[in-house]
Amino acid sequence: MSLKAFLAKQFASRMHHKTQKWAQNPIETQQKIFRELLHQAKDTQFGKDHHFDSIKTHEDFTANVPVRDYEALKPYVDKVVKGEGDILWKGKPLYFAKTSGTTSGAKYIPLTKESMPFHIEAARNAILGYIHETGNADFVNGKMIFLQGSPVLEEKNGIKLGRLSGIVAHFVPKYLQKNRMPSWETNCIEDWETKVNAIVEETFHENMTVISGIPSWVQMYFEKLKEKANKPVGDIFKKFNLFIYGGVNYEPYRAKFENLIGRKVDSIELFPASEGFFAYQDSQKEKGMLLLLNSGIFYEFIKAEEFFGQNPKRHTIGEVELGVNYVLIISTNAGLWAYNIGDTIQFTSVKPYRIIVSGRIKHYISAFGEHVIGKEVEAALQQAMEGTQVRINEFTVAPQINPTEGLPYHEWFIEFENEPEHLETFALAIDNAMRKQNVYYDDLIAGRVLQTVVVSKVAANGFQEYMKSIGKLGGQNKLPRLSNDREIADVLQKDNK
Structure with missing residues (x-):
């Protein structure tokens, strides 16, 4: 075992115990997050408008803070985009993650100095959790590729903005920089087909061990590799054994991927979004992803079948049931409050709390x-x-x-x-x-x-x-x-x- 793999196992063990500490105390963890969020934002415009200083319980919160989607929160977001401070969260955000909008064009999701680290730590801990469970750490000696958007950022009223994956590229830890691919220059290519061709050329002769990205994009990369080499991806990258994905359901792609690779590989599912990193697969044996209850996000859950009714009940983590379809509602240290991201989830376990993404509340x-x-x-x-x-x-x-x-x-x-x-x-x-x-x-x-x-x-x-x-x-x-x-x-x- 290499020194790097040995150290990775030690680090994974520490992070596992740290994760278990909050995962085994879910209700207390969420109550602490709830209190901290209200305290940090009580002097913001949103906090004053919604009487944060008088909110003591979840019942107080539901009475004062209605569920909103982006369109309903937009009057506040627009002020933040204009450069005003202390609106949804103290100060100004570090970044805006620019995403596709619904009725008002592009959406600008704030990322703050408090929220940004959790996006990075969650992705890191997903890999460390895999190492701890499987004992497989040899891949840390190889190259890792993360297919993502361009890290080139724009600026709006003094705040940088771009795709979430492009923003995250600026926060890759130093210990991963030497192993990470593609190169910065290739990652900056805007045209996707040109970019994938460049990635194929850069990675073809490398010892790729981890590949990550949305399945549909990775499939295109694999097809070009197989065409170039006239052999399966698993024969090109003999030590490739871990695929990390998120964004869409992998199951429709699994058979195609195994054919392209030529063998089965382990996979880790992630549940990231511009609004927060909500969950990751923490076990190769159990169904579902670990809901991240200690990541600066307070969660509420509304039964999907009741969501469009009048005053549907907003459940906290201690009140959820297995197998029920819930609309996911979040309040975060980026300044999103009782925010409906549109996703529906189901719990597959409550010890610890694991979820699957079941769809969207709308078609x-x-x-x-x-x-x-x-x-x-x-x-x-x-x-x-x-x-x-x-x-x-x-x-x-x-x-x-x-x-x-x-x-x-x-x-x-x-x-x-x-x-x-x-x-x-x-x-x-x-x-x-x-x-x-x-x-x-x-x-x-x-x-x-x-x-x-x-x-x-x-x-x-x-x-x-x-x-x-x-x-x-x-x-x-x-x-x-x-x-x-x-x-x-x-x-x-x-x-x-």
């Missing part, structure tokens, strides 16, 4: 990490129809992950009242509008992870027949504008043959 498509929402597809279709005679009766959108040929794509099922003269031109207009709506979707098209939109015509009354077939014709029932699976799409496709 969406994120088969490749694109996070496309209903408003975006509706706006894209409307823009494509402008200045034309095209009229539609109904539509829905679904991902096609495994096409019989070519790249995956978003398939739009449209029942036209008045058809376009050229369906392919109309599909391209939708695609161009979508790329303007959603930066992640644009990246996937530009990076050739996805091909452009495919439009499939639905026969007259096709959607009515579908709703009738599932017993939801008429009344308050609505056809989902988009789905993250092909349950509806497969029926429509079958009916149109």
Whole structure:
């Protein structure tokens, strides 16, 4: 065993015991976080507006601080973006993580000096937890690649902004710098296809042991490696045995990955977001990811089935049940308060608290990490129809992950009242509008992870027949504008043959 691997095991053991200390005292840990957050922010504008100085209990908090999404919190965020201090959190943020917006364009999520370290520590502790459980530390001697966004940052009113992964690149610990790939120069390449080609050339002859990234992006990297070498990735990188991922469900990709690699490798799932790093897989044997209760985040959970009702109950960590679908609500040391990030989770364990991401509270498509929402597809279709005679009766959108040929794509099922003269031109207009709506979707098209939109015509009354077939014709029932699976799409496709 190398000295580096030995030291990694010692460090992993220390971090494991530290993690166990709070994981075995979850309620007390969350109560402490709750008190600290309120105390730190009581003199901010948000704290004064919501009477933080008088809040003593969770019941007080729910009475004074309503659940908000980004749009509802935006009046406060706008002040922070303008450069004002002490609005949501004391002082000003270090960074803004710029993400795709919903109804107001780009979102600016604050990252503070208090919140930023937890993003780094969580990713580090996920790897250390793996070392402690498996005893496998030899990979620390090899090269590690993290496929991520460009670390080149913009600036807005004195505060730097960029993609979260690009910001995090500035905080890679010194002890990882020599092992980390790709090079800084390659990481700064904006064009994804050019970037992946450069990464292939840089890494091809290296001893790669850890590879990390969103599965759809990593798949593209693997395919280019296999094409270059004409052999599986596992034969190119003989000591590669750990894949770290987050952002999308890995299961649809697992079989494809094992084929590309030529063997099975261990994997670690992460649950990071611009709003916080919420969980990581802490066991290769147990289902779910360890919910990070000591990372400057106070969690609340609302049962998904009750979420859109009047005054749904906001549960704390000691009140949750296994297998229930909860909407995740967070209050953080970056200044997000009773904030709905839109994700739904389920608990797989309460000793310790482990979760899986079960979906989104609203309909969406994120088969490749694109996070496309209903408003975006509706706006894209409307823009494509402008200045034309095209009229539609109904539509829905679904991902096609495994096409019989070519790249995956978003398939739009449209029942036209008045058809376009050229369906392919109309599909391209939708695609161009979508790329303007959603930066992640644009990246996937530009990076050739996805091909452009495919439009499939639905026969007259096709959607009515579908709703009738599932017993939801008429009344308050609505056809989902988009789905993250092909349950509806497969029926429509079958009916149109």
